[in-house]
Amino acid sequence: MASGAALTWTLTDGVAVVTFDLPGEPVNKISRAVKQDVLATFEALERDRAVEAVAFFSGKPDSFIAGADIAEFVEIASAAEAERLAADGQALLERVAAFSKPIAVGIHGACLGGGLEFALACRYRVASDHPKTQLGLPEVQLGLLPGAGGCQRLPRLIGARAALDLILGAKVERAAQAFRLGIVDELVHPAILKDITLAAAKRMARGWRPQRRRRGGLLAWLLDRNPLGRRLVFRTARRQVLAKTGGNYPAPLAALEAVEHGLRHGIREGLKREAQLFGQLAVTDVSRKLVQIFFATTALKKDFGIPSPPPPVAVSRLGVVGAGFMGAGIAGTAVAQAGVDVRLKDAGLPQVAKGLAAAREVLDDRLKRRRISPYEYTRLVAQLSGGESYAGFGRAELVIEAVFEDLAVKQAVVREVEGAASERAAFASNTSTIPIHRIAEAARRPEQVIGMHFFSPVARMPLLEVIPAARTAPAVISTAVAFGRRMGKTAIVVKDSPGFWINRILTPYMNEAGHLLAAGVAIEELDQLMVHFGFPVGPITLLDEVGMDVAEKVAGVMHAALKAGRLGRKAGKGFYRYSGGKKGGVDAAVYELIGTQPNGGPRPAEVIQRLVLVMLNEAARAVGEGIVRSPRDGDIGAIFGFGFPPFRGGPLRHADDLGAARLVGELERLAERYGARFAPSDVLRDQARRGTKFYS
Ligand code: 3HC
Numbered sequence: 001m002a003s004g005a006a007l008t009w010t011l012t013d014g015v016a017v018v019t020f021d022l023p024g025e026p027v028n029k030i031s032r033a034v035k036q037d038v039l040a041t042f043e044a045l046e047r048d049r050a051v052e053a054v055a056f057f058s059g060k061p062d063s064f065i066a067g068a069d070i071a072e073f074v075e076i077a078s079a080a081e082a083e084r085l086a087a088d089g090q091a092l093l094e095r096v097a098a099f100s101k102p103i104a105v106g107i108h109g110a111c112l113g114g115g116l117e118f119a120l121a122c123r124y125r126v127a128s129d130h131p132k133t134q135l136g137l138p139e140v141q142l143g144l145l146p147g148a149g150g151c152q153r154l155p156r157l158i159g160a161r162a163a164l165d166l167i168l169g170a171k172v173e174r175a176a177q178a179f180r181l182g183i184v185d186e187l188v189h190p191a192i193l194k195d196i197t198l199a200a201a202k203r204m205a206r207g208w209r210p211q212r213r214r215r216g217g218l219l220a221w222l223l224d225r226n227p228l229g230r231r232l233v234f235r236t237a238r239r240q241v242l243a244k245t246g247g248n249y250p251a252p253l254a255a256l257e258a259v260e261h262g263l264r265h266g267i268r269e270g271l272k273r274e275a276q277l278f279g280q281l282a283v284t285d286v287s288r289k290l291v292q293i294f295f296a297t298t299a300l301k302k303d304f305g306i307p308s309p310p311p312p313v314a315v316s317r318l319g320v321v322g323a324g325f326m327g328a329g330i331a332g333t334a335v336a337q338a339g340v341d342v343r344l345k346d347a348g349l350p351q352v353a354k355g356l357a358a359a360r361e362v363l364d365d366r367l368k369r370r371r372i373s374p375y376e377y378t379r380l381v382a383q384l385s386g387g388e389s390y391a392g393f394g395r396a397e398l399v400i401e402a403v404f405e406d407l408a409v410k411q412a413v414v415r416e417v418e419g420a421a422s423e424r425a426a427f428a429s430n431t432s433t434i435p436i437h438r439i440a441e442a443a444r445r446p447e448q449v450i451g452m453h454f455f456s457p458v459a460r461m462p463l464l465e466v467i468p469a470a471r472t473a474p475a476v477i478s479t480a481v482a483f484g485r486r487m488g489k490t491a492i493v494v495k496d497s498p499g500f501w502i503n504r505i506l507t508p509y510m511n512e513a514g515h516l517l518a519a520g521v522a523i524e525e526l527d528q529l530m531v532h533f534g535f536p537v538g539p540i541t542l543l544d545e546v547g548m549d550v551a552e553k554v555a556g557v558m559h560a561a562l563k564a565g566r567l568g569r570k571a572g573k574g575f576y577r578y579s580g581g582k583k584g585g586v587d588a589a590v591y592e593l594i595g596t597q598p599n600g601g602p603r604p605a606e607v608i609q610r611l612v613l614v615m616l617n618e619a620a621r622a623v624g625e626g627i628v629r630s631p632r633d634g635d636i637g638a639i640f641g642f643g644f645p646p647f648r649g650g651p652l653r654h655a656d657d658l659g660a661a662r663l664v665g666e667l668e669r670l671a672e673r674y675g676a677r678f679a680p681s682d683v684l685r686d687q688a689r690r691g692t693k694f695y696s
Contacts, residue, residue, distance in 0.1 A: 005023055005037070006020060006021065006022045006023065006028075006033075006034050006037045007019070007020055007034075007037050007038060007041045008021070009041065009045070011048075011050055011051065012198065013202065014050065014051070014052040014053065014202065014205060015051075015052065015053050015054065015055050015198055015201045015202055015205065016045050016048070016051045016053070016054045017055050017057070017198065018041065018054055018055070018056045018057070019057050019058070019059040020056070020057070020059060020065065021058065021059025021060060022034065022060075026060070026063075027060060027063045027065075027066040027110070028058055028059075028060055028063065028064065028065045028066060028115070029065065029066050029067060029068065029069040029070075029114075030065065030067065030068045030069060030089070030114045030118070031068075031069035032069075032072065032085075032088075035088060035089065035092050038092060038096075039092060042095060042096065042099060045099075045101065046099070046100060046101070051101060052101060052202075052205035053101050053102045053103070053104070053202060053204055053205035054099075054101060054102070054103040054104070054201060055103075055104050055105075055106065055194075055197045055198045055200075056103060056104070056105045056106070056122065056197075057105075057108075057193075057194065057197070058107075058108065058109060060109065061109075062108070062109040062110075062132045063109035063110045063132075064107045064108060064109045064110060064111040064115055064119075064133075065110075065111060065112070065114065065115025065116075065118060065119075066110055066112055066115060067112045067113025067114040067115050067116075067138075067139075068089065068113055068114035068147075068148065070142065070294060070295075072085070073085075073142075073144070073282055073287075073291060074288075074291060076282055076283060077283075078283065079279040079280050079282065080279060081279075082278060082279040082280075082281075082282035082283060083275050083276055083278065083279025083280075084279075085147075085278075085279075085282075086147035086148065086274070086275040086278040087271075089114060089117075089147065089148035089149075090147070090148055090149050090271050090274070090275060092148075093117060093121040093148050093149050094121075094149070096118065096121040096122060097149075097153075101205070102123045102124070102201060102204035102205060103123055103124070103201070104122065104123065104124040104125075104126065104197045104198075104200040104201040104204065105118075105119045105122045105124070105125050105126070105197065106126050106127075106128075106193045106194055106196070106197030107119060107125060107126065107127040107128065107133060107135070107175070107184065107193075108127070108128040108130060108132070108133055108190055108193055109130075109132050109133055109134075110132070110133075111127075111133070111134065111135045111136075112134070112135070112136055112137070112138055112172065113136075113138060113139055113146065113150075114146075114148050116135050116136065116137055116150065116183075117137070117146060117148040117149050117150040117153065118148075119135075120149070120150065120153040120154060120157065120183075121149065121153065123204060123210070124185050124186075124197075124200045124201070124204060124210050125183070125184040125185050125186075126185065126186040126187075126188060126193060126196050126197045126200060127175040127178060127179065127184040127186070127187055127188075127193075128175060128187075128188060128189070128190040128193045129175050129176060129187045129188060129189060129190070130175065130190045131174065133174065133175040134172045134173065134174055134175070135172070135173055135175065135178040135183055135184070136166060136170070136171055136173055137150045137154065137166060137167050137170070138170040138171075138172055139167075139170070139251070139255075140167065140168060140170045140251040140252050140255055141170040141290065141294075142251075142287060142290050142291050142294060143250070143251045143281055143284060143286045143287030143288075143289070143290040143291070143647075144251055144278060144281050144282060144287055145167070145251055145254050145255035145258055145274065145277060145278055145281060146167060146255070146274075147274055147275060147277075147278030149271060150167070151167065151255055151258035151262060151270065151274045152258075152259075152262040152267050152270045152271055152274065154167065154183075155259050155262070155263060156267075157182060157183065157212075158181050158182045158183060159220050159223075159224035160223075160224050160230055160233050160234075160259060160263060161220060161223055161224060161233050162182075162220070163259065164233065164234075164237045164256065164259060166181075167252075167259070168237060168241055168252045168255060168256065174370070174371070176370065176373075177370055182212065185200075185210055185212070186200070230263065238253070238256060241253055241256065246531065246532060246534065248286070248645065248647050249286060249647060250281060250284060250286060251281055251286070251287070254277040254280070254281055255277075257273070258270065258273055258274040258277050261273040261274075262274065285647075286647045289646065289647055289648065289649040289653065290646060290647065292649060292653075293635075293636070293639065293646055293649070293650075296632045296635065296636050297490055297636060299632070300490055300491070300492065300632075300633070300636060301485065301490075304477065304478045304481045304482070304493070305466060305468075305477060305481055305491075305492070305493025305629065306468075306474055306477055306478070306493070309474060309477065309478040309481075310474050310475040310478055311475075311478065312475070312478040312479040312481070312482035312483070313397050313398075313424070313426070313475065313479045314397070315338070315340055315397045315398045315479065315483050315486075316340055316341065316397065317340060317341040317342075317343065317392075317395050317396045317397060318331075318334050318338075318340050318341070318342045318343070318396055318397075318398050318399070318400065318483075319342075319343050319345065319392070319393040319396035319398070319399035319400070319417070319421065319425075320342060320343070320344045320345065320399070320400050320401075320402065321345050321346075321399065321400070321401040321402065321403055321413050321417065322345075322346060322401055322402040322403035322404075322413075323344050323345070323346035323351045323352050323354065323355025323356070323358075323386065324346075324351075324355065324402065324403075325358070325456065325457075325570065326402040326430055326454065326456060326458065327344065327346070327355055327400075327402035327403075327430075328344070328354075328355040328356070328358035328359045329358070329359075329362070329454070329456065329457055329458030329459055330400055330402060330430065330454060330458050331344045331355065331356075331359040331384065331386075332358065332359035332360065332361065332362030332363060332384075332458075332459060333362055333458050333459045333487050333488070334487055335359065335362070335363065335380050335383050335384050336362050336363055336366050336372070336380060336459070337486060337487045337488040338486035338487050339380065339383070340383070340486075341383045341385075342359070342383060342384050342385070343385055343386060343387070343391075343392040343393060343396065344356060344359065344384070344385070344386035344387075345386060345387060345388070345389070345390055345393070346386070346388065347388060348388055349387075349388055352386040352387060352388060353386075355386060356385075356386050359384055360381060360384065362459045363377055363380055363381055363384075365459070390416065390417070390419075390420030390421075393417065393421045393425075394420065394421060394422060395422070396421055396422075397422075397425055397426070397479070398425060398426045398479060398480075398483055399417050399421055399425055399426070399427050399428070400428045400429075400430055400452055401413045401414075401417070401427070401428070401429050401430065402430040405431060405432070405433055405434065407434050407438055407439070410429060410431065410434060410439050411438075411439060411441070411442030412442075414427055414439060414440075414442050414443045414449065415442055415443070418443060418444050418445060423445065424448075425448065426448050426449075426476045426479050426480065427443070427448050427449050427450070428449075428450050428451065428452035428480055429449070429450075429451050429452070430451075430452055430453060430454055431451060432453055432499075432500075432503055433498075433503070435469075435496055435497075435498065436449065436450065436451040436467050436468070436469040436472075436496045437469040437470055437471075437496055439469075440469045440471065440472075446469070446471045446472075447471050447472060447473040447476065448472075448473065448476055449469060449472060449476075450466065450467065450468055450469070450472050450476050450477065450480050451465070451466065451467030451468075451469075451496065451500070452464060452465075452466055452467075452480050452484060453465040453466075453467060453500060453502075454489075455502070455641060455642075456545075456546065461640075461641075462488070462489060462490055462640045463489060463490055463491075463492070463502070463637060463641040464484040464487070464489035464490070464491040464492075465491075465492060465494050465500050465501060465502060465637070465641075466480045466481050466484060466491050466492070466494070467493075467494055467495070467496050467500055468493065468496065469496045470496070477493065481493065490636060490640050492628065492629075492633040492636065492637045493629060493633075494627055494628055494629075494633070494637070495625070495626055495627045495628075497625065500627070501622065501627050501628050501633075501637050501638075501641075502638070502641040502642060504618065504622050504627060505615055505618045505619045505622060505638065505651065506542075506546075506615075506642060507618075508614045508615060508617075508618045508677065509539060509611055509614060509618075510539055510542070511614075511677075512610050512611050512614045512677075513526055513538075513539035513540060513543070513611065515610075515674070516601060516602070516607055516610065516611070517540075517594065517596055518594070518596050519601045519602060520596065520597065520598055520599035520600055521598065521600075521601035521602065521607055522598035522601075523540050523575055523576075523586045523590070523598070524586055525598075525601075525604075525607075526538055526539060526540055526607065527539065527540050527541050529604055529607050529608050530608070530611060532608075533608055533611075533612065533645065534645025534646075534647060534648060535642075535643050535644070535645060536643040537643070539611065540575045540576075541575075541576065541583070542642065543568065543574065543575065544568035544569050544574035544575055544576055544578075544583075545568060545569055546568070569581075569583070573587060575587065575590050609666065609670075610670060610674075610678075613663065613666060613667055613670065613678070614677065614678065616651050616652075616655045616658075616663060617663070617667055617678070617680060617681050617684065618681075619634060619638070619651040619652060619655070620652075620655060620681045620683040620687075620694075621681035621682070621683060622634075623652065623683060623694065624681065624682060624683035631650075631694040631695055634650065634651065634652050635649060635651065635652050635653055636650065638650050638651050652694040653695065655684070655694060656693040656694050656695055660684045660685075660687035660688040660692075660693070661688040661691075663688070664680040664684050664685055664688045667679070667680040667684070668680060
């Protein structure tokens with residue numbers, strides 16, 4: 001981009017009002033060209049005697065600055081080059097921090113990464129009190145660290161403990177919380193953001209210096225202000241990071257080091273170390289994978305899963321049939337995220353009341369975590385209603401059913417809904433096992449029927465599988481995808497085939513876990529090994545979490561346990577014991593039930609190999625059958641659906657990394673020993689023969 005095009009300024013009463021508006025881009029980002037532009041602009045502002053202060057704004061409607069340009073990181077070839085890139089950014093912000101005239105920034109919209117680092121280098125920060133205004137340093141989520149001085153300026157502003165909490169957790173906070181933490185100086189209504197920021201700039205020009213109160217009270221002071229307390233803060237943070245990342249993600253530890261180094265040796269040394277560590281991280285395989293995930297997720301936000309998608313229907317009222325755990329989760333999340341009116345229906349009033357209470361818990365949780373204001377809470381609670389009839393469904397543009405997993409029951413529900421809802425309403429089933437075309441067979445308007453497979457718990461699980469059947473109308477597909485997105489989900493459109501994508505590739509994995517149990521591997525060991533591989537939980541815990549539906553098709557040993565009423569966490573007992581929602585130890589009685597005793601079993605390396613390869617093989621086979629539309633969808637689905645280790649990029653990227661030839665060889669050896677369930681898929685054989693991959 002040509003220098004001089006992104007930043008413009010005008011002079012008002014001694015204050016230069018600078019507007020950052022990167023042409024042709026939806027968000028402002030700091031690229032090499034922008035850095036030049038900022039430098040040139042600030043030089044001009046410095047020279048101009050009429051300029052006494054600066055007020056800085058974004059020209060984008062709902063975003064401030066999204067950070068450094070991530071696309072530039074992809075092209076970096078060496079750690080030294082990445083270190084230079086960070087050092088250049090630091091030098092620019094040093095210039096801003098040392099600018100001879102005071103700078104106030106008015107922040108509205110996303111202020112992330114390098115964007116926040118820029119704001120931190122300015123003297124005064126005003127933020128709009130609007131849900132779109134979010135501030136944070138999410139770099140570690142990309143396998144990086146805040147490399148333009150963020151690891152130095154944030155702890156100096158708000159204390160080491162609060163800064164580490166934000167940086168290591170890649171947390172993004174709404175403006176009100178950022179104000180509470182002391183990141184922003186003033187919180188105002190969006191309508192007066194400009195005036196207040198200008199006024200602050202003017203006041204500063206006249207010699208006013210903003211006073212900052214230390215937040216957090218005595219404890220924070222004790223911990224942050226003396227070396228002993230600080231050492232404790234770092235030791236605790238390091239322990240937490242290691243427990244959380246299992247050593248698989250280097251970025252949080254590096255960020256911790258950058259912060260600690262700076263506080264111990266001063267900002268100059270801190271910046272140097274920060275740039276070095278940024279350089280090292282930027283070229284790691286982990287960071288490359290996490291950046292790929294960022295771009296894949298972003299691309300999915302615009303992808304409706306069909307060529308030339310018709311515009312989605314704007315949903316303002318949702319009908320939900322079935323007030324159980326899933327139905328209530330869908331209802332609560334739809335209200336909380338999409339702000340639609342929700343009508344919840346079940347057979348009896350007690351179920352409806354219970355469902356509404358559970359749906360409200362989603363809102364309670366948002367309120368508690370300050371994601372919504374008490375005012376929004378009251379408004380949203382009023383949008384939730386329910387009953388034992390279909391009253392209120394007439395105005396729903398979309399109905400989602402989450403009734404018992406039984407074809408006849410679901411078919412009856414389609415017919416009932418068709419009788420009660422408008423002709424144009426789309427009907428989505430949240431089934432995880434029943435083919436959508438079978439449900440649609442009962443419909444008078446099968447073109448309105450689709451699958452929307454949410455994961456449990458709905459409020460927290462980020463994935464949605466959208467499953468069109470053969471006759472589903474394209475507009476219904478766009479509507480389901482668009483509404484899923486409004487609910488905050490990443491949606492992938494998958495084929496109407498048993499298990500869709502997620503349960504299809506999970507099933508052989510769970511099944512193999514059953515074989516390994518039968519071979520004498522202990523339950524905890526099995527779980528620990530997969531956590532070590534990078535999953536958030538192992539297969540047995542996952543089975544307890546997901547309960548029956550996936551488990552139905554897995555190996556006999558598992559089935560025996562489930563038959564005995566051990567339905568998993570929701571039943572309070574599965575393979576593990578649960579009490580008060582907390583997981584306890586393995587219930588030893590399970591071994592009796594499944595007729596096996598732990599005796600060591602195969603070597604750990606073989607356990608991991610069998611579990612991973614059987615999943616990769618099935619994923620390859622499913623790709624061959626067109627279950628997902630692209631490897632990208634498959635990988636994002638597996639990462640968001642059940643936590644396939646993000647640093648490995650997803651099952652298909654991981655298969656590419658291992659190479660088809662190696663996979664086929666290992667699978668053949670396993671098939672010889674353990675049978676046909678390991679027979680390499682045609683897709684992998686074909687790739688091995690031709691030397692191709694999923695990603696070119
Ligand atoms: N770099 C490059 N491109 C970016 C970007 C960035 N930091 N942030 C957003 N984009 C691009 C997206 O890829 C997308 O591109 P496309 O239109 O070509 O597909 C476009 O901007 C719009 O983004 P979204 O579709 O995601 O828009 P939303 O409105 O849904 O979300 C957002 C906006 C909240 C800013 C979100 O894009 C986001 O979270 N961005 C990344 C923020 C981030 O991680 N920043 C840290 C960067 S690293 C850094 O700053 C290092 C520094 O410390 C040295």
